[in-house]
Amino acid sequence: MAAKTLIINGKHVSAEENATILEAATEAGISIPTLCHLDGVYDAGACRLCLVEVAGISKLLPACTTKVAEGMDVSTDTERLRKYRRMTLELLFAERNHVCAVCVSNNHCELQTLAYSQGMEHVRFEYRFPKWEVDNTHALFGMDHNRCILCTRCVRVCWHIEGAGTKNESGRGAKERIITDLNQPWGASDTCTNCGKCVMACPTGALFYKGSTVSEMERDRSKLEFIVTAREKKQWIASE
Amino acid sequence: MSFLDLDEFLIELAGKVELVFSPVMDVKEYPENVDLCLVEGAVCNEDNLEMIHKVRRRTKILVSFGDCAVTANVTAIRNQLGLGNAESVLQRAYVEGAQSNPGVPREPGIVPLLLPRVMPVHEVVRVDYFLPGCPPPADRIKAVLTQVLSGVEPKLEGLQLKFG
Ligand code: SF4
Ligand code: FES
Numbered sequence: 211m212a213a214k215t216l217i218i219n220g221k222h223v224s225a226e227e228n229a230t231i232l233e234a235a236t237e238a239g240i241s242i243p244t245l246c247h248l249d250g251v252y253d254a255g256a257c258r259l260c261l262v263e264v265a266g267i268s269k270l271l272p273a274c275t276t277k278v279a280e281g282m283d284v285s286t287d288t289e290r291l292r293k294y295r296r297m298t299l300e301l302l303f304a305e306r307n308h309v310c311a312v313c314v315s316n317n318h319c320e321l322q323t324l325a326y327s328q329g330m331e332h333v334r335f336e337y338r339f340p341k342w343e344v345d346n347t348h349a350l351f352g353m354d355h356n357r358c359i360l361c362t363r364c365v366r367v368c369w370h371i372e373g374a375g376t377k378n379e380s381g382r383g384a385k386e387r388i389i390t391d392l393n394q395p396w397g398a399s400d401t402c403t404n405c406g407k408c409v410m411a412c413p414t415g416a417l418f419y420k421g422s423t424v425s426e427m428e429r430d431r432s433k434l435e436f437i438v439t440a441r442e443k444k445q446w447i448a449s450e
Numbered sequence: 451m452s453f454l455d456l457d458e459f460l461i462e463l464a465g466k467v468e469l470v471f472s473p474v475m476d477v478k479e480y481p482e483n484v485d486l487c488l489v490e491g492a493v494c495n496e497d498n499l500e501m502i503h504k505v506r507r508r509t510k511i512l513v514s515f516g517d518c519a520v521t522a523n524v525t526a527i528r529n530q531l532g533l534g535n536a537e538s539v540l541q542r543a544y545v546e547g548a549q550s551n552p553g554v555p556r557e558p559g560i561v562p563l564l565l566p567r568v569m570p571v572h573e574v575v576r577v578d579y580f581l582p583g584c585p586p587p588a589d590r591i592k593a594v595l596t597q598v599l600s601g602v603e604p605k606l607e608g609l610q611l612k613f614g
Contacts, residue, residue, distance in 0.1 A: 337522065
């Protein structure tokens with residue numbers, strides 16, 4: 211495959227033709243904050259945490275869905291990007307009810323970790339405090355919509371890795387939510403195979419194993435990794 | 451209360467500051483010309499509202515202290531019930547859940563009325579610095595206090611800013 215050369219943060223980098231900016235950066239040891247990206251499933255560009263600046267283009271581009279191009283000059287850590295990243299995080303916190311202190315994912319949450327690593331010491335926007343349900347109808351797993359950031363990782367692993375198509379999205383904007391099948395209670399789903407991949411993929415405390423309490427939800431991504439490696443590299447081992 | 455986890459630093463601190471107001475001190479009125487105030491808790495009732503404005507007027511550096519002050523935290527869960535949430539939580543606690551003498555306590559001038567919405571401190575008054583955590587760990591409190599005492603602009607970074 212033809213290679214492309216580009217510049218990331220002043221450093222010359224070569225990447226495969228079809229690589230995304232995120233892949234090229236990761237390969238070059240440059241880390242870009244991400245939230246909806248999950249190794250092994252296609253990208254959705256849903257969270258906008260990975261926005262980068264590309265010289266000559268005035269709008270910011272998501273690194274996870276933008277392909278590299280010859281001679282591209284990318285910056286991943288500018289004042290402007292830091293400002294927008296923090297704002298995006300604050301909006302995510304303000305949109306639903308993220309109460310870290312009583313969350314199953316406290317201390318193991320990607321949203322929480324990003325917030326402190328990006329210097330978010332408070333949320334400048336007024337919290338919306340919407341009313342959302344918890345779906346506890348499934349025998350093994352629960353879904354708390356209060357903590358969902360609509361990253362769609364669960365939907366993508368369900369369709370792309372498990373091939374079940376149970377998890378879906380409905381509605382738009384602030385009313386958007388994750389549904390099971392055609393909006394049935396999760397426990398009544400005919401398609402759910404109880405594989406738990408959605409729970410392994412979720413970055414926050416929205417999806418959880420039943421019976422877990424505050425800070426107890428630690429996600430094991432090794433199973434996802436195992437399947438993806440088997441599929442892509444035809445190797446039946448987890449890469450770690 | 452996690453303030454007490456500062457252990458022996460409390461003794462060092464006692465030599466450097468004059469404590470003028472605290473929940474564990476018998477002082478009724480918040481004094482004038484306070485250098486620094488660590489404000490705990492969200493603004494949830496009329497007393498809190500009056501108090502926080504007074505604290506802001508009389509204080510140079512106001513620190514929003516702990517997740518309840520910074521995010522309103524668990525105390526704001528009632529906001530999710532929408533309009534009329536103040537009445538419904540009182541009904542739930544004092545009427546539906548009562549084993550004897552059901553009835554919402556109403557004592558004007560003594561029992562402060564709940565506000566329609568619980569708010570983090572910075573929604574009500576200007577906040578100078580934020581010290582999150584539930585509860586804020588002692589090393590975080592110490593970091594901020596040490597910075598303030600040595601005249602440096604307090605700044606927490608990374609894990610020191612973790613909510614929860
Ligand atoms: S439930 Fe979890 S994985 Fe699914 S969209 Fe919400 S936050 Fe993302
Ligand atoms: S990681 Fe790129 S938009 Fe979410």
